Amino acid sequence: MQDEFEKLEGCFQKVFPFLARDAIPGCAHGDFPQWDSLAQATLLAAIGEEFGIELDDLNDFEGATSFALMLAVLRERRPARP
Numbered sequence: 001m002q003d004e005f006e007k008l009e010g011c012f013q014k015v016f017p018f019l020a021r022d023a024i025p026g027c028a029h030g031d032f033p034q035w036d037s038l039a040q041a042t043l044l045a046a047i048g049e050e051f052g053i054e055l056d057d058l059n060d061f062e063g064a065t066s067f068a069l070m071l072a073v074l075r076e077r078r079p080a081r082p
Contacts, residue, residue, distance in 0.1 A: 004051075004074040011046040012067060015039055028066035040065075053077075 005025075012024045016034060019027065029035050044058050051074065060077065064070045 004071060004078070007050050008047065008067065008071055008074060011043060011050050014046050015043045025067050028068075030065075047074075 009021070009024050012019065012027070013021070016024075016027075016032075016039070018034070027035075029040065044061055047053065047061070047070065048055060048058050060073050061070060064073050
């Protein structure tokens with residue numbers, strides 16, 4: 001099973017196909033002009049689809065404007081293992 005990092009990386013590749021794979025983990029909103037509000041919404045939709053997150057629950061990502069912050073939110077949402 002892919003971990004959150006790989007799945008999130010795939011979401012970024014779908015929305016920003018011009019990014020080199022090794023550049024994705026360090027990217028943030030404002031690093032390039034293509035990451036505008038429409039791209040942010042598209043990225044959140046891709047994350048919701050990939051991780052099975054309901055639209056209402058995507059509010060958790062408010063303020064998550066980088067790969068690292070989005071990954072942190074995803075890892076916080078991970079169910080605790082027994």
